[in-house]
Amino acid sequence: MKENSKYIQVKNQIKDWILEGKVKPGEKIYSENELVKRFGVSRHTVRQAIGVLVHEGWLYREHGSGTFCSNRLLQQTKRESSKNIGVITTYMSDYIFPSIIRGIEQYLSSQGYSLIMASTNNDLEKEKQCLQTMLSKNIDGLIVEPTKSSSANPNISYYLNLEQHHIPYLMINQYYKEINPPHLVIDDEKGGFLATEHLIQYGHKKIIGIFKSDDLQGVNRMKGYIDAFRKYNLPFFPDMIVTYTTENKEEKIAEIRSLLEGKDRPTGMICYNDEVALSVLNIVRSLYLSVPGDLSIVGYDDSQLATASEVKLTSVSHPKTQMGIDAAKRIIAKIEGKSLENGTDSIVYEPQLIVRESTKRLASKIIT
Amino acid sequence: MKENSKYIQVKNQIKDWILEGKVKPGEKIYSENELVKRFGVSRHTVRQAIGVLVHEGWLYREHGSGTFCSNRLLQQTKRESSKNIGVITTYMSDYIFPSIIRGIEQYLSSQGYSLIMASTNNDLEKEKQCLQTMLSKNIDGLIVEPTKSSSANPNISYYLNLEQHHIPYLMINQYYKEINPPHLVIDDEKGGFLATEHLIQYGHKKIIGIFKSDDLQGVNRMKGYIDAFRKYNLPFFPDMIVTYTTENKEEKIAEIRSLLEGKDRPTGMICYNDEVALSVLNIVRSLYLSVPGDLSIVGYDDSQLATASEVKLTSVSHPKTQMGIDAAKRIIAKIEGKSLENGTDSIVYEPQLIVRESTKRLASKIIT
DNA sequence: CGAGGAACAATGTACGTACAAGTTAAAACA
DNA sequence: TGTTTTAACTTGTACGTACATTGTTCCTCG
Numbered sequence: 001m002k003e004n005s006k007y008i009q010v011k012n013q014i015k016d017w018i019l020e021g022k023v024k025p026g027e028k029i030y031s032e033n034e035l036v037k038r039f040g041v042s043r044h045t046v047r048q049a050i051g052v053l054v055h056e057g058w059l060y061r062e063h064g065s066g067t068f069c070s071n072r073l074l075q076q077t078k079r080e081s082s083k084n085i086g087v088i089t090t091y092m093s094d095y096i097f098p099s100i101i102r103g104i105e106q107y108l109s110s111q112g113y114s115l116i117m118a119s120t121n122n123d124l125e126k127e128k129q130c131l132q133t134m135l136s137k138n139i140d141g142l143i144v145e146p147t148k149s150s151s152a153n154p155n156i157s158y159y160l161n162l163e164q165h166h167i168p169y170l171m172i173n174q175y176y177k178e179i180n181p182p183h184l185v186i187d188d189e190k191g192g193f194l195a196t197e198h199l200i201q202y203g204h205k206k207i208i209g210i211f212k213s214d215d216l217q218g219v220n221r222m223k224g225y226i227d228a229f230r231k232y233n234l235p236f237f238p239d240m241i242v243t244y245t246t247e248n249k250e251e252k253i254a255e256i257r258s259l260l261e262g263k264d265r266p267t268g269m270i271c272y273n274d275e276v277a278l279s280v281l282n283i284v285r286s287l288y289l290s291v292p293g294d295l296s297i298v299g300y301d302d303s304q305l306a307t308a309s310e311v312k313l314t315s316v317s318h319p320k321t322q323m324g325i326d327a328a329k330r331i332i333a334k335i336e337g338k339s340l341e342n343g344t345d346s347i348v349y350e351p352q353l354i355v356r357e358s359t360k361r362l363a364s365k366i367i368t
Numbered sequence: 369m370k371e372n373s374k375y376i377q378v379k380n381q382i383k384d385w386i387l388e389g390k391v392k393p394g395e396k397i398y399s400e401n402e403l404v405k406r407f408g409v410s411r412h413t414v415r416q417a418i419g420v421l422v423h424e425g426w427l428y429r430e431h432g433s434g435t436f437c438s439n440r441l442l443q444q445t446k447r448e449s450s451k452n453i454g455v456i457t458t459y460m461s462d463y464i465f466p467s468i469i470r471g472i473e474q475y476l477s478s479q480g481y482s483l484i485m486a487s488t489n490n491d492l493e494k495e496k497q498c499l500q501t502m503l504s505k506n507i508d509g510l511i512v513e514p515t516k517s518s519s520a521n522p523n524i525s526y527y528l529n530l531e532q533h534h535i536p537y538l539m540i541n542q543y544y545k546e547i548n549p550p551h552l553v554i555d556d557e558k559g560g561f562l563a564t565e566h567l568i569q570y571g572h573k574k575i576i577g578i579f580k581s582d583d584l585q586g587v588n589r590m591k592g593y594i595d596a597f598r599k600y601n602l603p604f605f606p607d608m609i610v611t612y613t614t615e616n617k618e619e620k621i622a623e624i625r626s627l628l629e630g631k632d633r634p635t636g637m638i639c640y641n642d643e644v645a646l647s648v649l650n651i652v653r654s655l656y657l658s659v660p661g662d663l664s665i666v667g668y669d670d671s672q673l674a675t676a677s678e679v680k681l682t683s684v685s686h687p688k689t690q691m692g693i694d695a696a697k698r699i700i701a702k703i704e705g706k707s708l709e710n711g712t713d714s715i716v717y718e719p720q721l722i723v724r725e726s727t728k729r730l731a732s733k734i735i736t
Numbered sequence: 737c738g739a740g741g742a743a744c745a746a747t748g749t750a751c752g753t754a755c756a757a758g759t760t761a762a763a764a765c766a
Numbered sequence: 767t768g769t770t771t772t773a774a775c776t777t778g779t780a781c782g783t784a785c786a787t788t789g790t791t792c793c794t795c796g
Binding site for chain 2: 745746747748
C-alpha cells in the first residue's frame with residue numbers, strides 16, 4: 001500500500017471532505033466521472049479509492065443513483081463514554097516527552113481512563129493523519145502538543161470538527177493562536193530571559209543563542225534572549241543567533257564548531273534545550289576546551305540529560321510530569337462536566353533557573 | 369450484485385475450495401494468472417473476486433509472494449475490529465522503554481492501528497488493573513512486558529482469559545514461563561557472559577556484578593556473568609555480586625561506594641544496565657577515581673545514557689526500536705490471520721558487545 | 737560454501753475501452 | 767393536466783494493456 005499511489009491520494013482527499021465536514025452524512029458526493037475530471041485520473045482509480053472508503057464504512061454506493069456519505073460519524077456523536085483519552089505529541093520517546101506522557105498516564109489510569117497515543121514527528125501531514133485516526137476512534141477527549149506551532153496550521157478544520165462533535169481538547173507546550181484552545185504552556189519568553197540574564201550577571205558579554213525556529217517555544221525563548229540584551233544594554237554582534245529547524249538541525253549544530261574555533265570566542269551560550277546543550281558540550285570537548293572554564297552553557301527543560309553528563313548543566317525548569325498531570329486533570333474535568341477551582345482553562349507555568357556547574361562567573365567583571 | 373456475474377461465480381468457486389478443504393489455512397491458492405487461464409476470464413475479474421474474499425476475511429494477499437487462505441475463520445469471533453492494540457509495560461517514560469514504544473507506534477500507525485498504553489510501575493497489583501482495563505476495552509491484540517518476571521505471577525488467569533476471547537498477545541523483554549506465550553527476548557545470559565568475558569580478556573580478575581533480581585533479565589545476566597567466571601576458571605571472591613530489587617535499589621547502589629573505598633578495590637564492574645552504570649560512574653567521580661583508569665565499567669542496553677556522559681560506556685546492545693517494530697508486526701499478523709514466514713512465533717535476539725571508552729585493558733596481564 | 741546478483745514470478749497500480757443496469761428528470765404525448 | 771417515453775446520468779461488470787514493486791529461486795563468482 002504505497003502512500004503516494006494515486007488512489008490513496010484520492011481516497012484521502014475524499015475522506016478529508018468528510019472529516020472536515022464539507023460532506024455531511026447522507027449527502028451525495030461527486031459522481032465518479034466528476035471525480036475523474038477533478039483529479040485527472042482514470043475512472044478505475046476513482047472506483048478503487050471509493051471502494052476502500054466504502055469498505056471502511058465512510059461511504060455507501062447506490063446503483064444508478066450515486067455515492068453517499070454514511071452516517072457512522074453521527075452514530076458516534078451520541079456515543080457512550082469510552083473512557084479513552086487521545087494524546088498526540090510531536091515525539092513520543094525522546095527527551096522530556098516521556099515524562100509528560102507519564103504524568104498524563106498516571107492521572108488517567110488513577111481515574112480509570114486509558115490513553116491512546118499517536119505522534120507526529122513534527123510533521124504536519126502526520127498530524128493530520130493522527131487527527132483523522134482520533135476522529136474515527138471513540139475518544140472522550142484529546143490532549144495535543146502542536147506540531148510546527150510557529151507556522152500556520154493547515155489542520156484547523158479538524159480541530160473545529162472536534163468541537164462540533166463535542167470532544168473537549170487542550171494543547172500543551174504551545175497552542176495554535178488561530179483557534180486559541182485551552183492550553184498549558186510555559187512562559188518561554190521569561191525562561192529565555194532568565195537564562196540570558198544569568199550569564200549577563202555573571203559578566204558574560206558575547207553570548208550566543210541557539211534556537212529552534214519551527215515551534216513557538218524556540219521563537220519565544222529567542223525573544224527573551226534578545227530582551228535581556230536590550231535590558232542590560234549590551235551590544236549586539238554578528239552571528240549571535242543560530243536558528244535551526246527539525247529538518248536542518250544536524251548541519252546547523254555542526255556549524256557551531258566554527259564559532260568556537262575563531263579567536264574571538266564567545267564566552268557564553270544559551271541553548272534551545274539540554275539536548276542541544278549536550279551536542280555543544282561534545283563539540284567543546286573535541287576542541288579541548290572546558291566547560292565552564294572556556295565557555296558557559298545554559299540548557300533548557302532541566303531534563304535527565306542535564307545531570308547525566310559529567311558537567312551538570314545549568315538549565316531552565318520544565319514542569320514535565322506535573323504538566324502531564326495537570327493536562328489530564330483538566331481534560332477529565334471537562335469531560336465529566338466538573339468546574340475547575342481555577343476560573344481559567346489555561347495555565348502558564350513560571351520557569352525557574354536551575355544553576356549547576358556549566359556556568360561560571362567571569363572574574364574580570366561583575367554586573368549587579 | 370448479480371448472482372450470475374462472472375466475478376461472483378469465480379468468488380464462489382474459490383470459496384468452495386476453502387470450505388471443501390481443498391485449500392487449507394496458510395496454503396497458497398492459484399496465482400491470478402493461473403486463475404485467468406482456468407476460468408477463462410480477465411485478470412481484472414479474478415482480482416475482483418479475490419478482492420471480495422480478502423475483505424470477507426477468507427484470503428489474504430502478499431505482494432510478490434501470492435494469495436493465501438487465511439486461518440482467521442478458525443477463530444470465528446464476531447467481535448468487530450477496533451484497530452486498537454493494547455500495550456502494557458513496566459515503565460513508560462524511563463530509559464529504553466520509550467524507544468521500544470516508539471517502534472511499536474511506528475509500525476502500528478503505518479498499518480492504521482492505534483495504541484492504548486498502560487504501565488505497571490513493576491507492581492503486580494497494577495498489572496492486574498491494567499489487564500482488567502484492557503479486557504474491558506475493545507482491543508484487537510496486546511503486547512505485554514511482564515512485571516516482576518522472576519517471581520510467580522498471580523495474574524495468569526487474565527492472560528488465559530485473553531486466549532479464551534481469542535485476543536492474541538505476546539510478551540517482550542521477558543515472558544512468564546508458566547504460560548509460555550509468543551515472546552521477543554534477548555539472550556540475556558549470553559549478554560551477561562559477553563560483558564564479563566570482555567573484562568576478563570582485558571585482564572581483569574576482580575569484577576563486581578550488580579544485578580536486579582526481581583526480573584528475569586537480571587537473573588539471566590547474572591547467570592552469564594557467573595558462567596564467564598567458570599569458563600575462564602577465575603576464582604570467586606566475597607561481595608562479588610550485588611543484587612537489588614525495585615524497592616531497595618537506592619540503598620543497594622549506595623552500598624557500592626564502600627566496595628570502592630576499600631584498599632583491595634575491584635578493577636571491573638558489570639552493571640545490570642546503563643542507568644546503574646551511570647550511578648556507579650557518579651560514585652567513582654566523587655571518590656576522585658577515574659574510569660577507565662581505576663575502574664572499567666560495562667553497562668547494558670546501549671541506551672542514550674551510554675553516550676550522554678563524558679566517558680562513553682561500553683555496553684551490550686538491545687534492539688529497542690526494532691524490537692517494538694517486530695512486536696507490532698507479529699501481533700498484527702496474528703490479528704489479520706496471516707501466518708508468519710518464520711515458523712516460530714518468538715524471537716531471541718543475539719546481544720552484541722559495544723566497546724567504548726569505559727573499559728581498559730590491564731597492562732600487566734593479557735589473556736587470549 | 738557462502739554472498740551476491742540475475743532472472744523470474746507474483747501481486748500492485750494505472751491507464752484505456754465498452755456495454756449493462758438502475759435512477760431521475762425532462763420531454764413528448766394522450 | 768396527467769401519463770408515458772426517452773434521454774441523460776449514475777454505478778456495475780468486463781475486457782484489454784502496460785509497467786512497478788516485491789519476494790523467491792537459482793546460478794555464478796569469489
